[in-house]
Amino acid sequence: xxxxxxxxxxxxxxxxxxxxxxxxxxxxxxxxxxxxxxxxxxxxxxxxxxxxxxxxxxxxxxxxxxxxxxxxxxxxxxxxxxxxxxxxxxxxxxxxxxxxxxxxxxxxxxxxxxxxxxxxxxxxxxxxxxxxxxxxxxxxxxxxxxxxxxxxxxxxxxxxxxxxxxxxxxxxxxxxxxxxxxxxxxxxxxxxxxxxxxxxxxxxxxxxxxxxxxxxxxxxxxxxxxxxxxxxxxxxxxxxxxxxxxxxxxxxxxxxxxxxxxxxxx
Amino acid sequence: xxxxxxxxxxxxxxxxxxxxxxxxxxxxxxxxxxxxxxxxxxxxxxxxxxxxxxxxxxxxxxxxxxxxxxxxxxxxxxxxxxxxxxxxxxxxxxxxxxxxxxxxxxxxxxxxxxxxxxxxxxxxxxxxxxxxxxxxxxxxxxxxxxxxxxxxxxxxxxxxxxxxxxxxxxxxxxxxxxxxxxxxxxxxxxxxxxxxxxxxxxxxxxxxxxxxxxxxxxxxxxxxxxxxxxxxxxxxxxxxx
Numbered sequence: 001x002x003x004x005x006x007x008x009x010x011x012x013x014x015x016x017x018x019x020x021x022x023x024x025x026x027x028x029x030x031x032x033x034x035x036x037x038x039x040x041x042x043x044x045x046x047x048x049x050x051x052x053x054x055x056x057x058x059x060x061x062x063x064x065x066x067x068x069x070x071x072x073x074x075x076x077x078x079x080x081x082x083x084x085x086x087x088x089x090x091x092x093x094x095x096x097x098x099x100x101x102x103x104x105x106x107x108x109x110x111x112x113x114x115x116x117x118x119x120x121x122x123x124x125x126x127x128x129x130x131x132x133x134x135x136x137x138x139x140x141x142x143x144x145x146x147x148x149x150x151x152x153x154x155x156x157x158x159x160x161x162x163x164x165x166x167x168x169x170x171x172x173x174x175x176x177x178x179x180x181x182x183x184x185x186x187x188x189x190x191x192x193x194x195x196x197x198x199x200x201x202x203x204x205x206x207x208x209x210x211x212x213x214x215x216x217x218x219x220x221x222x223x224x225x226x227x228x229x230x231x232x233x234x235x236x237x238x239x240x241x242x243x244x245x246x247x248x249x250x251x252x253x254x255x256x257x258x259x260x261x262x263x264x265x266x
Numbered sequence: 267x268x269x270x271x272x273x274x275x276x277x278x279x280x281x282x283x284x285x286x287x288x289x290x291x292x293x294x295x296x297x298x299x300x301x302x303x304x305x306x307x308x309x310x311x312x313x314x315x316x317x318x319x320x321x322x323x324x325x326x327x328x329x330x331x332x333x334x335x336x337x338x339x340x341x342x343x344x345x346x347x348x349x350x351x352x353x354x355x356x357x358x359x360x361x362x363x364x365x366x367x368x369x370x371x372x373x374x375x376x377x378x379x380x381x382x383x384x385x386x387x388x389x390x391x392x393x394x395x396x397x398x399x400x401x402x403x404x405x406x407x408x409x410x411x412x413x414x415x416x417x418x419x420x421x422x423x424x425x426x427x428x429x430x431x432x433x434x435x436x437x438x439x440x441x442x443x444x445x446x447x448x449x450x451x452x453x454x455x456x457x458x459x460x461x462x463x464x465x466x467x468x469x470x471x472x473x474x475x476x477x478x479x480x481x482x483x484x485x486x487x488x489x490x491x492x493x494x495x496x497x498x499x500x501x502x503x504x505x506x507x
Contacts, residue, residue: 222342249344251482261344263276264269 024078048228102181108168110160146174166197427466
């Protein structure tokens with residue numbers, strides 16, 4: 001039902017492919033962590049990556065904005081395209097790529113700066129604002145999008161690290177959306193949050209979907225079911241099954257998927 | 267996929283509620299059998315037992331619904347587990363309705379026991395109820411074995427029950443026209459036949475649930491039906507000749 005509403009709201013654009021990955025392999029030294037993964041990630045859609053610990057879902061997520069480049073022993077092979085552009089091509093600047101493909105991590109990690117500067121940091125280094133007034137505008141807009149503006153608007157100079165866990169995570173989301181990314185990668189964004197903060201972040205994810213392609217790695221099957229329209233199940237480095245979330249949770253095709261989502265030993 | 271859940275209590279919950287449905291199915295099969303037997307042998311005492319026994323069936327349905335609500339709330343079942351809970355609830359509803367029809371049959375048996383028997387009617391009704399009882403027994407077997415092919419077979423056999431009902435409908439019409447003194451008994455017998463035909467529809471619905479449980483898809487509506495012939499004007503005309 002949620003899916004139907006969504007399709008009405010976002011129209012036919014929902015079928016646009018944002019990321020196209022083909023035959024992707026990731027190695028950590030001799031360890032073959034991702035095996036032959038091919039998947040199309042849609043624009044203006046929330047895609048959930050699920051699977052047991054060590055299945056490769058975070059590794060694959062990190063290869064979408066070349067975060068694996070920062071790990072010396074890590075090697076990525078295969079073809080990953082964002083809007084048709086090979087992201088691993090030599091002419092692609094990883095910093096520019098990460099401005100387009102934002103990321104939110106498991107543990108809220110605000111900079112040890114003011115709330116304002118946390119959000120303003122990205123737009124400043126990417127030169128997105130011409131002057132203070134425009135920067136103020138971006139900061140307010142980003143904090144509003146992250147549903148935290150009302151809670152912090154009177155103390156923008158206070159330290160970001162002084163906020164509660166849920167607020168810190170929403171601040172990190174505000175920071176991620178401040179550079180106007182096209183894709184938002186979220187690696188277990190709610191695992192350090194209480195149920196109320198989790199619900200707020202989930203509500204936020206649903207709103208962000210109208211503008212972005214959102215990919216979320218989660219250990220909570222219920223969260224994947226609640227927030228995503230597409231679900232990908234990873235197991236031992238393989239993409240076992242990828243499809244509509246409603247199908248995955250009512251009638252998965254692969255027995256490994258079924259064993260995992262129903263809480264059996266997979 | 268036959269692996270146990272990591273949480274063993276989840277397995278116990280699911281097995282528990284399915285055991286209740288099987289128990290309910292057994293009681294309903296017995297109610298069909300006994301009510302038809304009571305009608306044929308004009309056994310008012312047995313009919314009364316069927317009427318009393320329906321309370322137990324209703325209680326089981328309540329228990330199953332409560333347990334299913336608990337599993338949904340506490341365990342958030344997905345995929346095959348979710349389909350198990352959903353189908354258990356629906357099947358319990360179907361069984362409860364079949365039980366009600368058997369009870370109604372027993373009630374009419376008591377009324378009929380004071381009347382002149384209609385020749386051949388109770389034997390034909392017994393054959394019809396026998397078929398429905400067999401269909402139910404197969405549908406429940408199909409449930410236990412998650413056997414979609416057997417469930418599909420049960421769905422198709424409902425056609426025979428429909429045809430038996432249509433034949434009885436014409437027969438009762440003929441008896442009533444032959445002798446108006448037969449009208450009261452034939453009206454009761456007709457309702458009994460109609461109720462057994464409805465039992466067949468509920469058994470078909472149980473079979474539909476088995477197919478959904480086993481395959482994740484509901485069957486299409488292509489099974490053969492015979493519910494048109496008695497509505498034709500010429501079928502009444504034929505009986506008049």
